[in-house]
Amino acid sequence: MAVIQVENLSKKYILSHEGRESYTALRDVMAERFRAFGKRLFSLHASPFTHHSSQEEFWALKDVSFEINQGDRVGIIGRNGAGKSTLLKILSRIVEPTTGRVRIKGRVASLLEVGTGFHPELTGRENIFLNGAILGMSRAEIQRKFDEIVAFAEVEQFLDTPVKRYSSGMYVRLAFAVAAHLEPEILIVDEVLAVGDAQFQKKCLGKMEDVSAKEGRTVLFVSHNMNAIEQLCTSVMFLVKGELNNYSDNVRSVMVEYLFNKNNKFDTNEWVNSGKEYENPWFIPLKFYIANEHGDNQLMPVSNNSEMWLYIEGEVTQIDPALQVGYAIYTNEGDLLYWSCQVDVAEEKWPKLEKGNCVLKSQIPKRLLNEGTYRIELIVALYYRQWLCRPADNSPYVLLTVKGGLSDSPYWMVKRPGILAPVLPWILE
Numbered sequence: 283m284a285v286i287q288v289e290n291l292s293k294k295y296i297l298s299h300e301g302r303e304s305y306t307a308l309r310d311v312m313a314e315r316f317r318a319f320g321k322r323l324f325s326l327h328a329s330p331f332t333h334h335s336s337q338e339e340f341w342a343l344k345d346v347s348f349e350i351n352q353g354d355r356v357g358i359i360g361r362n363g364a365g366k367s368t369l370l371k372i373l374s375r376i377v378e379p380t381t382g383r384v385r386i387k388g389r390v391a392s393l394l395e396v397g398t399g400f401h402p403e404l405t406g407r408e409n410i411f412l413n414g415a416i417l418g419m420s421r422a423e424i425q426r427k428f429d430e431i432v433a434f435a436e437v438e439q440f441l442d443t444p445v446k447r448y449s450s451g452m453y454v455r456l457a458f459a460v461a462a463h464l465e466p467e468i469l470i471v472d473e474v475l476a477v478g479d480a481q482f483q484k485k486c487l488g489k490m491e492d493v494s495a496k497e498g499r500t501v502l503f504v505s506h507n508m509n510a511i512e513q514l515c516t517s518v519m520f521l522v523k524g525e526l527n528n529y530s531d532n533v534r535s536v537m538v539e540y541l542f543n544k545n546n547k548f549d550t551n552e553w554v555n556s557g558k559e560y561e562n563p564w565f566i567p568l569k570f571y572i573a574n575e576h577g578d579n580q581l582m583p584v585s586n587n588s589e590m591w592l593y594i595e596g597e598v599t600q601i602d603p604a605l606q607v608g609y610a611i612y613t614n615e616g617d618l619l620y621w622s623c624q625v626d627v628a629e630e631k632w633p634k635l636e637k638g639n640c641v642l643k644s645q646i647p648k649r650l651l652n653e654g655t656y657r658i659e660l661i662v663a664l665y666y667r668q669w670l671c672r673p674a675d676n677s678p679y680v681l682l683t684v685k686g687g688l689s690d691s692p693y694w695m696v697k698r699p700g701i702l703a704p705v706l707p708w709i710l711e
Contacts, residue, residue: 284387285468285500286350286373291382293343293368293524298336342368344524346382352467355494355501357515357533359508359540362675364521366504370394370470373502388467388500389417393457402446406437406456409445413460427463434489435459455482462489469493470502487514506674508537508616537616551582553660553678560662560678562670564602568639569595570609570660572680575645585687586703590646592658598635604665605635607642610673611682612657613701619651621673623661649688652703653696656682 343365350356358366371377372384374392391413400409410431414424432438435456437448445453461469469490491514493499505511511518511533518536520528528536552571560567572580574589584590592609608623624633624642633642659677662670671677688694689705697703 283352284349285352286348286387287383287385288349288373289347289383291343291346291369291372291384292341292380293365293372293377294380295340295342297338297340341524343372343379346521346524346526348519348526348529350500350502352500353494353498355490355503355514355516357511357518358502358504358521359506359511359518359537360521360527363523365524366521367394367472368524369521370472370502370504373468374470386468389465390468390470391417391461391464391466392470393454393461394470394472400445400453400457403444405444406435406441406448409456410460414464417464417466419464424464427465431456431459431463434463434485451482458486458489462486462493465497466499468500468502472504473506483510490514508540512537512615534615551680551682552579553680560671562599564600564605564664565596565598565607565662565670567594567596567660567662567671567678569593570678570680572658572682573643577643582681583683583685586651586653586684587649587687589648590682591643592646594642594660595639596642596662597639598637601635601637602664604667606661606663606665608644608661610659610661610677611646612659612674614655614657617701618673619656619701621661625665646682649705650702651682651684652698652701653684653686653688656684658682 346365346369358369360366368377370392371394372379373386374390374394376392376394401412404412410428411421411424414421414427432441435452435458437452437456440448440452445456448456458471461471471486471490487510490501490503494501501514503511503514515533517529517531518533519526520536520540528539530536553569555566555568571593572584573591573593574580575591577593580590594607594609596607598605606623606625608621608626610621611619613619622644624644657679658681659673659679660671661673661677663672664670669675688696688698688703694703
């Protein structure tokens with residue numbers, strides 16, 4: 283039985299762009315304030331300092347249609363800006379759609395961001411009863427679940443403290459416990475669970491699986507963690523630029539499509555900056571590719587024991603000691619294997635970057651990667667200050683396919699178990 287039906291759903295926002303102004307002195311600003319005041323009183327003509335702005339339509343969702351049945355656990359994936367949060371806000375009745383229709387059967391509990399549904403001045407105890415009342419539950423029903431909620435959230439010591447004094451982790455623990463235990467027919471959870479520690483995230487995934495499999499409730503879950511999506515979800519919805527690109531119960535195939543999206547212009551073993559992409563005041567990436575030690579592009583697949591080098595060509599426009607350039611490597615399933623940057627070694631061994639064009643290269647260790655396809659994303663950042671190319675978010679990437687060369691041993695001629703396939707020395711003592 284369908285509990286959520288979405289038909290031709292679209293959401294439009296109007297973006298305003300202010301025109302740039304030349305430098306204005308304080309006396310001009312004061313004069314403008316008096317002119318504006320006079321305009322309101324006497325309906326004078328517009329001031330020469332009037333701001334000029336333009337407006338642009340932005341469609342966060344475009345003609346999205348789908349059905350979700352009772353008891354389904356649906357993962358919603360897509361890059362930042364794909365429309366995931368907008369969709370959840372519409373389903374949670376927080377935002378009105380521009381066009382289209384949504385039919386929902388049952389009560390909806392949403393956990394979209396830290397602080398959703400809580401009043402900061404109220405205590406944890408009071409917020410539990412407030413949320414239950416919002417969901418339409420009686421006081422007796424809330425009291426019946428109260429001890430279970432507190433035990434799950436592990437906040438008993440702070441139950442009578444205003445939640446504005448909670449840490450973000452405590453806030454999320456209590457908010458999730460309330461949303462999951464107060465028996466909504468539909469539970470909607472955004473990436474907010476990433477705030478919690480690993481143990482609590484595992485606990486939450488288990489609870490969502492229980493309320494779906496054992497109690498027949500429907501779960502919608504947004505996450506960039508592909509392991510969590512694969513573990514929890516029975517189907518996956520893949521959004522691209524506000525459109526529903528794929529919706530299938532073949533979770534693995536949709537995940538692979540997301541990680542290696544054919545619609546992405548970077549889907550190659552070489553990326554070249556097409557113009558002014560990733561422009562910033564410090565380091566502009568120009569080219570990112572896999573090659574041998576001499577810079578010749580590698581043909582795929584590459585054997586596990588061959589020379590593999592990552593090349594990053596770019597322009598240093600401003601010297602900053604905090605600049606980090608490197609890469610992050612992910613498996614086909616989205617597991618992060620490792621990061622590597624040019625500042626990982628002792629400071630005296632860092633490459634000495636100077637203004638102008640440069641080429642950085644780093645070797646991928648031999649006989650480390652198992653057979654399979656890997657996604658390698660560019661890292662450019664100012665250490666703990668600013669991301670310029672952030673892995674799993676907005677970075678260009680290249681693809682590496684490894685096949686063969688796993689070992690000289692006759693026992694390992696096929697893909698080895700595990701993510702990595704290192705060949706390590708053994709000594710008899």
